[in-house]
Amino acid sequence: MSVKRKLLALGAALATAAGLAAVPAVSSAAVPATIPLTIQNNSGRTEPIYVYNLGTELSTGRQGWADANGTFHPWPAGGNPPTPAPDASIQGPANGGSITIRLPKFSGRVYFSYGQKLVFKLTTGGLVQPAVQNPSDPNRNILFNWTEYTLNDGGIWINSTQVDMFSAPYSVGVRMSGGAEKTAGRLTAGGYHGFFSALKAQPGGWGNLVQTKPDGSVLRALSPGHGVGAGLLNAAIMDDYINRVWAKYASSTLTVTPFADQPGTKYFGRVSGNTMNFTNSAGAVVTSFQKPDSDSVFGCYKLLDAPNDLVRGPISRTLCAGYNRSTLVSNPNQPDAGSSGFYQDPVTNHYSRLIHERMVDGKAYGFAFDDVGHHESLVHDGNPAQASITLDPFS
Structure with a gap:
């Protein structure tokens, strides 16, 4: 941002x-x-x-x-x-x-x-x-x-x-x-207080997201996307997880079923070089994503842009959720059916988790x-x- x-x-x-x-x-x-x-x-x-x-x-x-x-x-x-x-x-x-x-x-x-x-x-x-x-x-x-x-x-x-x-x-x-x-x-x-205490204690500079008044009283915590944009959070903070996603789907397939009411509509993602290509059930490439950075993940934009259409947007939304919740490595079928696996990886959107x-x-x-x-x-x-x-x- x-x-x-x-x-x-x-x-x-x-x-x-x-x-x-x-x-x-x-x-x-x-x-x-x-x-x-x-x-x-x-x-x-x-x-x-x-x-x-x-x-x-x-x-x-x-x-x-x-x-x-x-x-x-x-x-x-x-x-x-x-x-x-x-x-x-x-x-x-x-x-x-x-x-x-x-x-x-x-x-x-x-x-x-x-x-x-x-x-x-x-x-x-x-x-x-x-x-x-x-x-x-x-x-x-x-x-x-x-x-x-x-x-x-x-x-x-x-x-x-x-x-x-x-x-x-x-x-x-x-x-x-x-x-x-x-x-x-x-x-x-x-x-309320528990959130700020936990965010300040989270290793990796997450406490830098907290803004205070000149008198020291707490005003807010910025989202991590704004934190990256303002130089308060390491711009590479999600890179380790993104790299693991990229490595996993270079040799296996990520299946995205973006519409709960259309279980037959599926898209299949595979990584080739710096690109993740998604094909439909007929094998035709329907959209491709370049390897995202942390800002794209937190903001669900830029390299994870989600137009209001019926293909790229729904796939991007699903990827964005999987990256922020850190479930893409653990579950090749997205989105997740439940929340029990969310935010379990050490590299995740700790702001959202908390x-x-x-x-x-x-x-x-x-x-x-x-x-x-x-x-x-x-x-x-x-x-x-x-x-x-x-x-x-x-x-």
Whole structure:
């Protein structure tokens, strides 16, 4: 990952990064134009909370923000250098309290920050997102986090995410029309502090991912991809495992069955030199991958690019999951049926491992395609009555 800011069109690109690329758009309007989102503050902290709902209006494709009533406001034109964005903040709940806002049919993010408003700017290309792997980012010393969601006529998909960073703890939920609630993203008791302690103790420089305020208080841990891009983590940290994968499949076959509902669709990978070629059942080469580096593995991009197609993308997603979970050497049939073999190799994505270990249900978005095999912290309902974000204790 580059230390430069990324300009994200909060929509298809964001949804893909969150594993939501397959969210369907259906023609029947089963879901109202807005649904309530309750934000409950159980953090135990006394700072004021600021909430932002930013994204792409699905009916028009315009980028902008929604106010507390769910009314859409398009971003004005930006500039170069970037110009300040309109203040899209909503006053959040005090500790122990809650607020309810309205979610429109968006694909985007709900940010929340503690103590300070976030700084958003606009360029001619769109909104500049916080990029705290950059030491000069104006949000570097602000405690904040975000959830990602898509609400459309097919329902809501909402997740907690640690793809970019692990920071202020929170969980998400959906209350279905019958009254039952589904939740995801809740840490175990002691999980927040336990994660940072374990990451700092992990040999190999993993503790360098932790960012603190000038007073020494913990803000977040960057994802390893951002850590490599910022020079905080050894760029060759996954090389030993990647080399072993390459050696294994130079003399044996890696079988990828990317669609759980299509067990007959299989692709077969073999290494030749610096290339892993995948063939279909007829023996025709359908796509090829060059030997990846650590950054490609952690970011699931570059040499493991995953276009939104039906062949290369699904194979790449499966490879990315196998590399991050370190299961490609131990299991030639991917993806894995269960999680018992994940992160067992000494060379693995320890950041993701430590997050999953501290989730109540074991599910998280520790990397971009953590949804392979349904190990992601995502909830969905086709006819939601209400969604929720709970700001959880820093324990």
